[in-house]
Amino acid sequence: MTTYSHRNEAHRYTRTMKIDHVHQLEQTYLQNYMRTMVTDHVHQMNEAHNQTHIQTMKTDHIHQMNETQQQTHTGTDFMIGMKHNNIHSHTGDGN
Numbered sequence: 001m002t003t004y005s006h007r008n009e010a011h012r013y014t015r016t017m018k019i020d021h022v023h024q025l026e027q028t029y030l031q032n033y034m035r036t037m038v039t040d041h042v043h044q045m046n047e048a049h050n051q052t053h054i055q056t057m058k059t060d061h062i063h064q065m066n067e068t069q070q071q072t073h074t075g076t077d078f079m080i081g082m083k084h085n086n087i088h089s090h091t092g093d094g095n
Helices: 002-091
Strands: none
Touching: none
16 A cells, blocks of 8 residues: 555656656746747847838938939029129120
8 A cells, every 4th residue: 555655656756747847848948939039029129220220321312312402403593693694794784
């Protein structure tokens, strides 16, 4: 009778050990999974930052293009105005 209960106890203990081991494995898996998740999140953050940076660069580029166009436009107006004034002064109109 005693031997039987001892054997039973041993089985129960082994089973508990196995369950604990599985739990530890799951724990490790979860920790690794969480770490992966965090890494992915950091990657996504970096990705988002890069995209924002690229968008900012594009916007800056567009601003520069617009500025160049405005300068060109202003320059053209200025040249037309100068020619206009020259024509008037040559014809003797004064302005």
